[in-house]
Amino acid sequence: MTATMTHAETGGGPEAREKPDGGRRERRPLSWGRVLAWVAMGVITLLTLFPFYWMLRTALSTNTALAQAPASPLPVDFSFGGFLRVFGLQSTEEALAEGGAGGSLDFWRYLANSVLVATLVTVCQMLFASMAAYAFARLRWRGRDAAFGFLLGGLMIPAVFTLLPNFVLIKEAGLVDSLFGITMPMVFMTMPFAVFFLRQFFLGISHEVEEAALIDGAGRVRVFFQLVLPMSTAPIATLSILTYITAWNEYFWPLMVSYSGSSRVLTVALSIFRAQTPQTGTDWAGLMAATFVAALPMVVLFALLAKRIVNSIGFSGIK
Amino acid sequence: MAVIKSASAAPNRRRGDTRVALAFVAPAMLGYLVFLVWPTLRGVYLSFTSFDLLSEEKWTGLDNYRRLVNDPVFWDSLGVTLQYVMINIGVQTVAALLIAVLMHRLTRSTVVRGIVLAPYLVSNVVAGIVWLWILDTQLGVGNEVIEWLGFDRIAFFGDASWAIPTIALVNVWRHVGYTALLIFAGLQSISPTVYEAGRVDGASEWRMFRSITVPLLRPVLSLVLIITVVGSFQVFDTVSVTTDGKPANATNVLQLYVYDLAFDRLQFGYASAISVALMLVLTVITVMQYRLMRAGRSDLG
Structure with a gap:
C-alpha cells in the first residue's frame, strides 16, 4: 500500500516533474471528455451529500411548518424543537404542539448505549484478535496450522446465519435485553477476519527486534504487549475504525436482543421513533434530528480520520 | 556468549511458547466456538425441529424442508430478494466502476474519496429513514422536483412495483462509495506505464478502459462481486425501517420473512430451515464466483 500511495502522490510521470507548471496541462488539454467527466463527478458528489444536508435542514425546521414549503432549501421556520424533543428537553404540550409524538425519548441513554457497545466490541475484538494473530504468526506450537485453518473456516459463515441460534443461546443464558448480551456475540462475529488480517501484518515484522528482547530475558507476553503491539498501531487503528463503524451501525442483532430502553442502541431507537406516528403525521423534524444525532459521531470520527479511513479501504481489501 | 545461551534455551523457549500461545489463542478460539461454530451447527440442527423457544424442540426430520418447498410465501420472498439483488448489484457495480475510474483519471484528492465514502459511515437505518x-409522496423534496419537471408524484415506498427498486437504490447510495474505493485500490495497482503505452499508440480513453482497465481489473472485480452479492442477499435493515415488507408482500425479503417467522410467530425451526436454504444459496454462489475468478485471473497479467 505504501508503494502505491507514494506513486499516487508523485502522479503525473516524468514530464510533469521536469515542468511542474503547465507541463501537465499541456499533456492533457481540457477536452470535452474531461469537462464531462468533471460534471459527472460533480453530480455524484451532489447526490452523495444532498441527503446529509436535507437531514440537517429538516431537523432545524418546525415540523408543523414543513408542509408549507416542502422544497425550500433552507430550514422552514427555524427551530431547535426537533433536537429538544430528541433529548427529552421539551414538555409534552410543546412537543405535541410542534407535531411530535409527545412520548418521551431518551436519546442520551441510547447514545451512551451505542458508545458502550461499539467501544467494548472494538476493544475486545482487537485485544483477542491481536493476541491470537500473534500466536499464529510468531509462536511455534503443535496444532497451530490446523487451528488457524479451523478459524478461517469462519469466514465462510454468513454472519446473518448465526443470529437466530445466537439469540436462542443468549436467551438461555438469561442475557436477553442486556448490553452484555448484545456485545458478547458481536465481539466474535467478525473475529476470523480480524485474526487473519493482523496475522498478515505480524508475519511482516522483522524477527530481529523480537530476538534481541528475548535474549535480554523478556518473556513472550512482554514482547507482545510492549514491543509488537506498539509497533502495530497502524493496522490495529485501521481495523478498529472499520470495526467501530460496523458495530455502531449494527441493527438486526440488537433488534433481536433488546426489548427495553436499558439495552436500546441508537439504530433500534431510531426505528422505534420512526414507527410511532403522531396523529398529525410523522414528526419529520424530530426524526431527522434523531438521525442526525445518530450519524454525527461517525461524521466527526470521519472528519478527524478521513485520510486513514479512506486509505484503509484498499488496504484491508475485504471487510 | 549470548549465542550459546540462546541456543541452549531454545527447547525451553518452545515449551514456553506453547503455554503462551494457548493462553493467547484461548479467548478468540473460545468465543469463535461459542458464538460462531456452535450457533452454526445448532442452526442446522434446529432446521430439522419444531421449536417455539418456550418448550423443548421436537425432531421433525424433513418436515420444515417439505413445508418450505410448498410455501408460496417463501418462493415469493426468494423472488423479491433476487429482484433486489439484481437491481442492487447491477446498478452498484456499474456506478462504482464509473466512480472509481473517474477518480482515477481526474483526481488523487483524499477529500473527493472521503465524500464518496461518507454514506457508508451512517447506518442502513439512517439511510433508509x-x-x-426525501421521497415521501406528499412532502418529500424528491417528489416536489418530479412534479416540477411535469411528472406525477410517485409513491416510491408505497407502490408495489416501485418499492424494491427504490430500496435497492437507497442501498446503492450507502454502499457504492465503499465498493468504488475497493475498485479504486485495484486501479492503483495497474502500472501507469501501460496507459502511457496506450496513449503513445493513440488509443482513446474508452479504448484504454476496454482493453486495459477492464481485463486487468477482473480479479478485483470478481472479489468485489463475491463480497457485495453475499451482502446483498442478506438485506434486512433498510426494508425493516422503510416498508417492513409492505405493500402486501411486495418487499418481504428473505431475512424479513425469517425474522417474522421467528419473532412474531415463534416458529424458530422453520425460520432456521429458511436460513439454511439461504446459506446454501450463498455458498453455491461464492464457490461459483471463486471458480470464475480463478479461470480469469486477468487477461494480460
Missing part, C-alpha cells in the same frame, strides 16, 4: 423522507 432519510430517503423515506
Whole structure:
C-alpha cells in the first residue's frame, strides 16, 4: 500500500516533474471528455451529500411548518424543537404542539448505549484478535496450522446465519435485553477476519527486534504487549475504525436482543421513533434530528480520520 | 556468549511458547466456538425441529424442508430478494466502476474519496429513514422536483412495483462509495506505464478502459462481486425501517420473512430451515464466483 500511495502522490510521470507548471496541462488539454467527466463527478458528489444536508435542514425546521414549503432549501421556520424533543428537553404540550409524538425519548441513554457497545466490541475484538494473530504468526506450537485453518473456516459463515441460534443461546443464558448480551456475540462475529488480517501484518515484522528482547530475558507476553503491539498501531487503528463503524451501525442483532430502553442502541431507537406516528403525521423534524444525532459521531470520527479511513479501504481489501 | 545461551534455551523457549500461545489463542478460539461454530451447527440442527423457544424442540426430520418447498410465501420472498439483488448489484457495480475510474483519471484528492465514502459511515437505518423522507409522496423534496419537471408524484415506498427498486437504490447510495474505493485500490495497482503505452499508440480513453482497465481489473472485480452479492442477499435493515415488507408482500425479503417467522410467530425451526436454504444459496454462489475468478485471473497479467 505504501508503494502505491507514494506513486499516487508523485502522479503525473516524468514530464510533469521536469515542468511542474503547465507541463501537465499541456499533456492533457481540457477536452470535452474531461469537462464531462468533471460534471459527472460533480453530480455524484451532489447526490452523495444532498441527503446529509436535507437531514440537517429538516431537523432545524418546525415540523408543523414543513408542509408549507416542502422544497425550500433552507430550514422552514427555524427551530431547535426537533433536537429538544430528541433529548427529552421539551414538555409534552410543546412537543405535541410542534407535531411530535409527545412520548418521551431518551436519546442520551441510547447514545451512551451505542458508545458502550461499539467501544467494548472494538476493544475486545482487537485485544483477542491481536493476541491470537500473534500466536499464529510468531509462536511455534503443535496444532497451530490446523487451528488457524479451523478459524478461517469462519469466514465462510454468513454472519446473518448465526443470529437466530445466537439469540436462542443468549436467551438461555438469561442475557436477553442486556448490553452484555448484545456485545458478547458481536465481539466474535467478525473475529476470523480480524485474526487473519493482523496475522498478515505480524508475519511482516522483522524477527530481529523480537530476538534481541528475548535474549535480554523478556518473556513472550512482554514482547507482545510492549514491543509488537506498539509497533502495530497502524493496522490495529485501521481495523478498529472499520470495526467501530460496523458495530455502531449494527441493527438486526440488537433488534433481536433488546426489548427495553436499558439495552436500546441508537439504530433500534431510531426505528422505534420512526414507527410511532403522531396523529398529525410523522414528526419529520424530530426524526431527522434523531438521525442526525445518530450519524454525527461517525461524521466527526470521519472528519478527524478521513485520510486513514479512506486509505484503509484498499488496504484491508475485504471487510 | 549470548549465542550459546540462546541456543541452549531454545527447547525451553518452545515449551514456553506453547503455554503462551494457548493462553493467547484461548479467548478468540473460545468465543469463535461459542458464538460462531456452535450457533452454526445448532442452526442446522434446529432446521430439522419444531421449536417455539418456550418448550423443548421436537425432531421433525424433513418436515420444515417439505413445508418450505410448498410455501408460496417463501418462493415469493426468494423472488423479491433476487429482484433486489439484481437491481442492487447491477446498478452498484456499474456506478462504482464509473466512480472509481473517474477518480482515477481526474483526481488523487483524499477529500473527493472521503465524500464518496461518507454514506457508508451512517447506518442502513439512517439511510433508509432519510430517503423515506426525501421521497415521501406528499412532502418529500424528491417528489416536489418530479412534479416540477411535469411528472406525477410517485409513491416510491408505497407502490408495489416501485418499492424494491427504490430500496435497492437507497442501498446503492450507502454502499457504492465503499465498493468504488475497493475498485479504486485495484486501479492503483495497474502500472501507469501501460496507459502511457496506450496513449503513445493513440488509443482513446474508452479504448484504454476496454482493453486495459477492464481485463486487468477482473480479479478485483470478481472479489468485489463475491463480497457485495453475499451482502446483498442478506438485506434486512433498510426494508425493516422503510416498508417492513409492505405493500402486501411486495418487499418481504428473505431475512424479513425469517425474522417474522421467528419473532412474531415463534416458529424458530422453520425460520432456521429458511436460513439454511439461504446459506446454501450463498455458498453455491461464492464457490461459483471463486471458480470464475480463478479461470480469469486477468487477461494480460
